[in-house]
Amino acid sequence: MENDQAVRLEQVSRCYASGSSAAVRALDGITVGFDRTTFTAIMGPSGSGKSTLLQCAAGLDRPDAGRVVVDGVDLGPLGEKALTELRRDRIGFIFQAFNLLGALTAEQNVGLPLRLAGRRPQAAEVRAALTQVGLGERGGHLPSQMSGGQQQRVAIARALIARPKVLFADEPTGALDSSSSRTVLELLRTLVDEQGQTTIMVTHDPVAASYADRVIFLVDGRLTDEMHRPTAQRVAEHMAQLESGAQPVGTDGGR
Structure with a gap:
């Protein structure tokens, strides 16, 4: 089964120092x-470790502590140069804030990772x-000339230009209206269905999560449950139930 996995984490722990108080x-x-x-x-209450898991x-x-394997490569032994090259060649990342350069056109932003x-x-x-991503005619436009949804689609095109093995998305719809x-989300779903693009997304939105094949739930840095074919x-x-502190029932793994 592990050979079929694009990403695997084994006994992964991450702590952050918090001044004079105990580490988080x-x-x-x-x-x-x-x-x-x-x-x-990936879902969970605020502070559950979602973004840390993604990062x-x-x-x-x-x-x-623990082991992270991406596309068959154990990241642990890699130096910073090798890790940078792996991220560049095998990983695409989409951020909530788009992170486009305002002075560059859509085409220039998309080509930037290659440069x-x-x-x-x-x-x-x-x-x-x-x-x-449906923006073939907008290549000469600046980000300021595009809607938020269009800017995020440019960001997705930028993430896809190197043909990554895995596409990571951190709250990709968090700054968008419902239509955008x-x-x-339909674009991300199509990339999976039609091009086999492995995609891992952090979200707080149940509607966004419903586009996924599987939802995993975190609480206090631990995996508590998962749901398949979510609605x-x-x-x-x-x-x-998770946010109320009650024991969740009824997912039975979602199967």
Whole structure:
């Protein structure tokens, strides 16, 4: 089964110092795998460790203990240069705030990762990436000339330009209205279904989570449950139980 997993975390823990008080344990011995060509949502109450899990899985943060494997590569022994190269070549990341450069056009933003890697972007591959997200005709526009949903789709095209093995998304619809959110989520779902793009997304939104194949739930840095074939209602009910401190019932793994 592990060979079918694009990402695997084994007994991963991460603590953060908090001044004079005790260290905060953001992740507490997490073991979880993410199968290739699937869409997984990560949910949990505020402070449950969702973003820390995503950052450790994507090689943006190093755990204090445990093992992270991405596309068959154990990240632990890698030096900073090798880790940077792996992130560049095998990982795409989408942020809530888009992180586009305002002075660059959509085409220039999409091609930027290749330039940073020492490659000259080919106009055809940049156009193809923008066409893939439905913005083939907007390549010459600046971010300020685009809606929030369009900017996020440019950010997705930028993440896809290097053809990553895994696409990570941290609250990708958190800054969007409901219509733009739906467009972005439908795009992510299509990338999984039609192109086999492994996708892992942190979200607080049950509607967003319902687009995933599986939802995993964290509480206090620990994996507590998971749900397969989620619906927005089932996810919302489960989250309400987690946030109230009640023992969640009725997911039975979602199977």
